[in-house]
Amino acid sequence: MKQVYIGLGSNLGVPATQLHQAIDRLAALPDSQELSLSPWYKTSAVGGPPDQPDYLNAVCSLQTDLSPEHLLTALQAIESEAGRERTIRWGPRTLDLDIIWYEQVELATSRLTLPHPRAHLRAFVLQPLLDLNADFLLHDMALQAWRDAVDGQNIQQV
Template identity: 45%
Template structure:
């Protein structure tokens, strides 16, 4: 008899700057949690942001963060996120290039990893307002690397590029 893994809280960041961005994010959230190992815990509002890094002249991104509870291991979760990206026609031709969907694992419980395939916490998240700001709206008390996410967002160099906030694409879970 196998024992089920306990639920682990993971923070996922979603972004889109190609195609029907809001619809893609809404559909991707549904796809991410549409399996028995995944439960949606909370959803941030959507923010409009300028592209950070990568080629110039990219369209603006819509970005959001979700909290999920999962029995998937971290690498299984990564594979699931990449499968959802692929289902939304994500291509990986240019690093940090324009994309229909990007899903990053920001935190997986309190695990840390230096594996280049899956570094936890996400190695650049603490300096990216496009992740931090929607996360702070979803969970004002959240912390990352021992610091309040809201303060990290305020200090992030791309905070000035956040244009406005849209409503969350779906009701929050419990």
């Protein structure tokens, strides 16, 4: 099984409920096990339209035998079930699930880039990753160094 880190976020509807439901669905994925979850964080939107509601974010780790493509398809199905609509890039959403990192895979297709191309720029990804694995390297650099570089981003543990 491969180690995977998945980012979770929501800023529409009832974010805590949607994230709990997503976590339940992630825990039930076929050929997967050992779901661990970071603390939850309230964060301001990064990019997209101004005046979005704050996000509720977390990161989970998962062991899976699903390929990156099959995992992405499963994540998008979970998002769709939560009412996710893809109309505005970086716009508000009921649920956002991103593969941040997939063990031993570097990939760049029209559908999926691994590791996630902007994870190292976002405190709402870096801090929960640090909570799960402080020794983890992203793009061959320590998470804490990336986190220090984005220290000005608004993030608050809830």
